[in-house]
Amino acid sequence: KYIPVATRGSVIYFVTADLSEIDPMYQYSLKYFTSLFVKVIESSEKAPELDKRLQILLDGITLTMYNNIGRGLFERHKVCFSFMLCVEIMKQAKIITMDEWNFFIRGLPPLEKVPTATLR
Numbered sequence: 001k002y003i004p005v006a007t008r009g010s011v012i013y014f015v016t017a018d019l020s021e022i023d024p025m026y027q028y029s030l031k032y033f034t035s036l037f038v039k040v041i042e043s044s045e046k047a048p049e050l051d052k053r054l055q056i057l058l059d060g061i062t063l064t065m066y067n068n069i070g071r072g073l074f075e076r077h078k079v080c081f082s083f084m085l086c087v088e089i090m091k092q093a094k095i096i097t098m099d100e101w102n103f104f105i106r107g108l109p110p111l112e113k114v115p116t117a118t119l120r
Helices: 003-021 030-043 050-071 075-092 098-106
Strands: none
Touching: 003 030, 003 050, 003 075, 030 050, 050 075, 075 098
16 A cells, blocks of 8 residues: 555665765765654654545655755755656656656667768
């Protein structure tokens, strides 16, 4: 039932772990991340319907993690973190396909190979 919440937590954790590629100073422990995750679950609004509860948890976890991790980033890295987080959430939700992502990253493949003799 709560797999989407666990999946979102996993996505956010691995995006956060990837921040160390931007700057080695950005290293967050799993213990810190887990404590934030549990705190959100315990303190979030309870709802009788499962779908509403799941949405409350998804929103709460995303916002709390974004705010807490973002607080420790240099200004110039906050937009990059936002983009990384957004893209990974959208990829996990199948809003962005791998083909679309590859197109965004790499662009169009060459249409055809033009012989160098014709370029002269």
